[in-house]
Amino acid sequence: MLKILFDHMHGWARVSFFLAPIAIMGEALLDLQQPTLMARIVDVGLARKDMTYVWQTAILMAVIAVAAFALGAICNAFSSYAALKMGQNLRSHMLAIALADRDPQALKPETLITRITNDVTQMQTMVSMLTRGLIRSPMLLFGGIVMSMIVSPRLSWIVLIALPILAIYIYVVVRRSLPLYTAMQGQVDVMNRIMSENLTGAKTIKAYVLEDHQRTQFNTENHNLQQISQRAVLATVTLAPLIMLVLNLAVVAALAYGGNLAISGSMTTGEIMAFVNYMIQITTAMTNTVNLITTFSRAVTSSARVSAVLAEQAGTEATGTLVAPADSTIAFNHVTFGFSKSRPILDDINLTVPSGQWLGIIGSTGSGKTTLIALLTRLYEHYQGSITIGGTDIQKISLASLHKKITVALQNSLLFSGTVERNLDYGAPQATPAQLASGVAIASATEFIGTDYTAPVEEAGKNFSGGQRQRLNLARAIIPDPDILVMDDATSAVDQETNTAIQDALIKNRRNRSTIIISQRVPNIMDCDQIIVMQNGRITARGTHDELVKSSPFYAQLVQTQLGGEYLD
Ligand SMILES: Nc1ncnc2c1ncn2[C@@H]1O[C@H](COP(=O)(O)OP(=O)(O)OP(=O)(O)O)[C@@H](O)[C@H]1O
Incomplete structure (x- = not known):
């Protein structure tokens, strides 16, 4: 976990991460002086009625309080800066990995979202608490124990009884609650998945009248989340009150026993006051330590989930630095x-x-x-054999160059929210208005978007029909003027007439494009x-249309069904 934190803190963020604990150490040391000074006011100043001493000590206490405040503020500023920068860098890094991941199945969007948001936030909270609490709480805890024993050695048995009781109880509670918090985070993932399925699949759910089924499924998981959360909360619910109870009993014991000693003259009022103050400091430090342990353990779970995303980087680092050759011959x-x-x-x-040349795949x-196209565009790389373009192995070509050479229009490519123009020039930000218009015309999209490309596109292009979305996708693939254009069922939702118009326009503008x-x-x-005719992962026939109607029964059957018998002659 520390490696992830350090790797994502650079420059001032890293310096701040180390300066924050130093500042807080100063604050804790100053805080530890206050009860002793208070005791001196009571035992020396007030007892001797020496107001000069009282004022001097009071001013010293005020100066120490202001200095502690300043150091606390400095520590907060440093730790917040380190945490914010770490979170910012980690989120960017994770998103970059997710975008570069060429196997879209590997990182599930719903878990990725929780990891980039919730888990990174947990780690940020931990950085803040780590820099502040990791030094301050133990210092106040052990410093408080030592100081209370120095100030009032005769009351130290109270500390020696109270603290082990608290320590054992805290250990038992934390051990029980930590796995529950881990399970809670896993259940939040499940909820996110169901929520995202329900929201993105709303139309399908309505069409199949599955609202009740989906609601039941959601409610079941929601109930599970509530149960796990309840068990986690119940496990820790007595912790803070028990710490307060032990503190109060310790204070009562100190007042009762210390009071006795004071009456008999073997202890001063100031010593009792200082002891009580140290007890408060010790219990506050203990509460903070518990919070620190909980935050730390949640952050450990989060960091394991984050590092699973970072590990994907090994599979996403693209090899290849060559520029794609001018020749576009493709060979598998x-x-x-x-x-x-x-x-x-x-x-x-x-x-x-x-x-x-033009290749048809059916x-x-x-x-x-x-999958054949996914391999050609290097979405997956663990295959046997080789794929070359212009004689160069595609794994030696840089991804940027390869994707400039090949563009793909998929059946269900996503449109991004924004404007039509933003979607059209996605692969070619430098495209001129003439290039945009030409791409739009070839994809037969002019009739519904006209020439004003500032029209809005809603999330996932839902203000366009399926066929219109496909035509925008196709225009987007054509506008960069690639050497190789791939259309994967790219006009399947387009009507026959428009489909023919697109085919004609592609042929007219084919230039030398594969x-x-x-x-x-x-x-x-x-x-x-x-x-080529593909069946069960193999090329079972290849040739021109005329050759295939004779050589491939599968192809001949398709021709017979779709075009009628005369095309077979
Ligand atoms: N990410 C994946 N993980 C596991 N199996 C997959 C994955 N993607 C595709 N497949 C499997 O690979 C096989 C080929 O899928 P592919 O999408 O290449 O077929 P296709 O010929 O394009 O089909 P269609 O005409 O229906 O689009 C299918 O059996 C599919 O289940």
């Missing part, structure tokens, strides 16, 4: 890939798409078409230079 050489070792999703794929659902079209619609791919 004996590529085999699976999410688990037992089940290959792509099995010995061999494929060449010469520069500037096949059964789940046959690995999208294009890969994944589609279940034969008309979308039938004019491609090469078509």
Whole structure:
């Protein structure tokens, strides 16, 4: 955990982290002087009726109080700065890892959100408390014990009885409550997942009239959270009152026994007052230590969850520094890939798409078409065989250069909230108005967005229909003018007429661009230079449309179903 903290504190934040405890040490030392000075006012000043001594000591106490205040404030400022900077850096780092993660399944959004917000906040609280409390509380605790014994050695048995009782009780409570707090954090993750499913899937839930089912599921988990929280709270509910009870009993014992000693003349009033004050300091320090232990343990759980995210970095550090070659020939050489070792999703794929050619991919659902593109864009890298572009292994090409060369329009690409323009120039911030207009026209999006690109886009583009969203996505992929354009079922929700218009516009503007079209619609791919048929992770047939209708029963069947018998002749 400390490594995570240090790694995310730089410059002044790190200096502040070390200066804060020094300041608080000064504050604690000064605080420890006050009860002794108070005793002197009573025992020396008041007893001798020496008002000069009383005033001098009182002024000294006031100066010490102001100095302690200043040191406390300095410590707070330093520790807050260190905590805020650490949190800021850690959050940015985690988000960068999440964005760079090329396996979107690895980091689940709902747990990621709790980790970036809640868990980092826990760690920030711990940095503040660590710098303040880790030094101050033990100093006040042990300093208070030592000082109380020096000031009133005859009352020290009260401390020696009270403190072990408290220490044992605190140990038992903390041991019982810590696992419950850890379980609470896990349950918050579950709640976040259900909340996010309910909110994002609201339409589906309504369509299937599943409101009651979802409500029951939510209420069950909500009840579980309440139960765990209740058990955690119950485990600690007696702690603070017990500390107060022991303190009060100790004070009563000090007054009773100390009073006796005072009457017999073997102890002074000031010594009793100082002892009582030290007892208050000791119990306050104990309460703070308990809070520190709870915060610390929560932060330990949080840091384990945060470090699981940071560990993803090992898998996300992109290799490759080369610039993508000008030649766009794509080659898959004996590529085999699976999410688990037992089940290959792509099995010995061999494929060449010469520069500037069009490739059509058709096949059964789940046959690995999208995965093929995921490999080409380096979303997953643990495959056997090699993939090259222009003869260069794609793993040697920098991600930035690769993604400039290839753009992908997916079936369900996300639109970001903002304006149409912000979405269109996402991959090409320098695009000119003419380039934007050209991309929009090719994607047949002009009819519904017109030429005013300042129109608003709501969260996830929900103020557009499915087909309109796809056309905006397609425009976004075309605007950077990539050498290789991939369309993965990118027009599946678009009506037939618009689909044909898009096909025609793509052909008209093809220049020398390689294009890969994944589609279940034969008309979308039938004019491609090469078509591959995929089934169960393998390429089972390849050729032109005319060749495939003869050689592939699967393809011929699709043509028969979608276009009718005359296309088979
Ligand atoms: N992240 C993942 N983890 C585990 N399995 C996955 C993952 N992504 C895809 N798969 C599995 O890989 C197989 C191929 O999926 P892929 O999306 O490539 O198929 P597809 O041919 O594009 O299908 P469709 O036409 O339905 O879009 C499927 O069986 C799918 O269940």
